[in-house]
Amino acid sequence: MKKINKEKWKHVEKLLNDQGIIGALAIDQRGALKRMMKSYKEPSDRDMIDFKTIVSEKLTPYASSILLDPEYGIPAADNKDANCGLLLAYEKTGYDSNDLGRMPDLLDEWSVKRLKEAGADACKFLIYYDADQIEINRLKKIIIERIGSECIAENIPFFLEILTFDQEISDNKSKEFAKVKPQKVIDAMKEFSDDRYNIDVLKVEIPVNMNYVEGYGQESVYTQQEAAQLFIEQSKCTNLPFIFLSAGVSPEMFQETLLFAKSAGSEFNGVLCGRATWAEGVRVYANEGEHQAKQWMGEKGKKNLLSLNEVISQTASPVSQRLQSLE
Numbered sequence: 001m002k003k004i005n006k007e008k009w010k011h012v013e014k015l016l017n018d019q020g021i022i023g024a025l026a027i028d029q030r031g032a033l034k035r036m037m038k039s040y041k042e043p044s045d046r047d048m049i050d051f052k053t054i055v056s057e058k059l060t061p062y063a064s065s066i067l068l069d070p071e072y073g074i075p076a077a078d079n080k081d082a083n084c085g086l087l088l089a090y091e092k093t094g095y096d097s098n099d100l101g102r103m104p105d106l107l108d109e110w111s112v113k114r115l116k117e118a119g120a121d122a123c124k125f126l127i128y129y130d131a132d133q134i135e136i137n138r139l140k141k142i143i144i145e146r147i148g149s150e151c152i153a154e155n156i157p158f159f160l161e162i163l164t165f166d167q168e169i170s171d172n173k174s175k176e177f178a179k180v181k182p183q184k185v186i187d188a189m190k191e192f193s194d195d196r197y198n199i200d201v202l203k204v205e206i207p208v209n210m211n212y213v214e215g216y217g218q219e220s221v222y223t224q225q226e227a228a229q230l231f232i233e234q235s236k237c238t239n240l241p242f243i244f245l246s247a248g249v250s251p252e253m254f255q256e257t258l259l260f261a262k263s264a265g266s267e268f269n270g271v272l273c274g275r276a277t278w279a280e281g282v283r284v285y286a287n288e289g290e291h292q293a294k295q296w297m298g299e300k301g302k303k304n305l306l307s308l309n310e311v312i313s314q315t316a317s318p319v320s321q322r323l324q325s326l327e
Contacts, residue, residue: 002240002323004200007155009325011121012200014085015157017064020318022201022243022270023309024085025063025277027055028124030071030093036279040286045072051285051293052076055278058297060084062305067124067272069093070110077119087159087272088120090147095128100167101136102128104143112150122157123147124203130165131187141197148198161203161245161272162188178209178221182230186237193238200323202242203272207234210249210257228264241269241322246276251304255311262315269319271312277304 004012017023027033033051037043049072056076060066065085068077071093077086090110095102104127112123125147127140144160151158164184169177185207192199211217213227222230234242244261246254254276261268278301285293 001321002200003326004157004323005155006325006327008157008200011085011156012319012323014121015065015087016085016270016319017309019313019316020320021312021316022064022241022272022319023312023316024065024067024087024243024270024272025055025059025305026067026245026272026274027052027076027278028067028069028073028087028089029274030069032093032275033282036275036282037286040283043286047285048072049075050290051282053079054285054290054293054297055281055301056080058294059277059301059305062302062309064270065121067274070107070115070118074118085121086119087122087124088115088118090115090123090125091127101133101139102130102165103136104128104140106143106147112147112154112156116154116156120156122159122201123151124159124161126161126163128163128165129184129188130167131184131191133167141191144192144197144199148196151200152198157200158198159201159203159272160192160197160199162192162205164188164205173209173211175212175219175221178212181205181209182207182233186230186234189234189238189242193240199240201269201319202238202240203245204234204242205247206244206257206261207231210253210260213260216256224260227260231261231264231266235266235268239322241319243270243272244268246271246273248275248279251276251307255308258311258315267317267321268315269322270316271308273305273308277301277308 060081212221
């Protein structure tokens with residue numbers, strides 16, 4: 001159990017739904033969103049801004065909070081539902097493909113102070129992490145320490161998003177990576193649960209690749225019993241609240257995974273779900289225009305999100321089981 005001061009807790013409360021769970025929507029993608037749009041058209045900055053704004057306008061009435069980037073997402077933040085909390089990303093998008101360590105970088109024109117002044121209830125930072133890269137990880141840890149100190153100074157929550165990888169395995173969707181993924185995820189969570197980083201919530205991957213769980217894919221790396229045990233191990237490895245990211249899987253697969261996690265005994269505290277909710281809307285926006293995209297988001301996107309909300313209401317545990325106010 002972690003305890004935080006009253007001011008920071010007030011920000012946390014803005015990010016929760018009525019059950020005290022994080023049911024957040026992620027649309028902080030920049031490079032990934034541009035690549036999605038390029039399948040249909042060459043995206044302009046205006047396309048990026050407009051699509052994010054459509055997502056925010058149409059879906060935030062049904063989300064406890066929304067994650068946006070300050071580069072393209074401020075207009076979307078200005079058009080969110082008044083009852084929806086706001087997280088803003090602090091990292092530059094992607095990484096240099098020639099950089100085997102995948103070092104993160106901060107946005108040049110932003111600080112945690114400026115994110116807070118822009119209306120953020122929390123700062124989110126993404127880090128690519130291979131627990132076996134000892135020397136590079138020392139530098140990454142220093143960056144996270146600095147951000148944690150900034151968040152302490154500004155009294156807003158720090159959400160750390162961890163995407164794991166293995167320097168020797170190029171394809172994170174491969175069977176080879178599926179074999180090492182559980183320990184990569186759990187080791188990273190253990191490290192960043194240390195008080196020195198001042199992290200309040202971990203945004204993490206599912207500890208297994210469900211496509212390699214017996215009964216869920218054509219080829220298995222784990223039995224269902226083994227997978228269930230890994231969900232339990234993940235849940236016990238940290239005292240911090242942790243929420244799952246959707247990693248671009250289909251809405252159906254993500255929801256099935258959450259149900260599996262609950263049945264296994266995982267005590268996760270919600271989700272920060274992006275592409276599993278709005279991905280198909282990119283095609284509609286690019287091919288059919290803004291009006292049709294708004295219609296799709298207000299119908300299919302809304303349906304995806306409401307369906308997810310129903311699942312997390314059955315599966316997630318309240319944040320207050322792991323995080324509470326000092327006062």
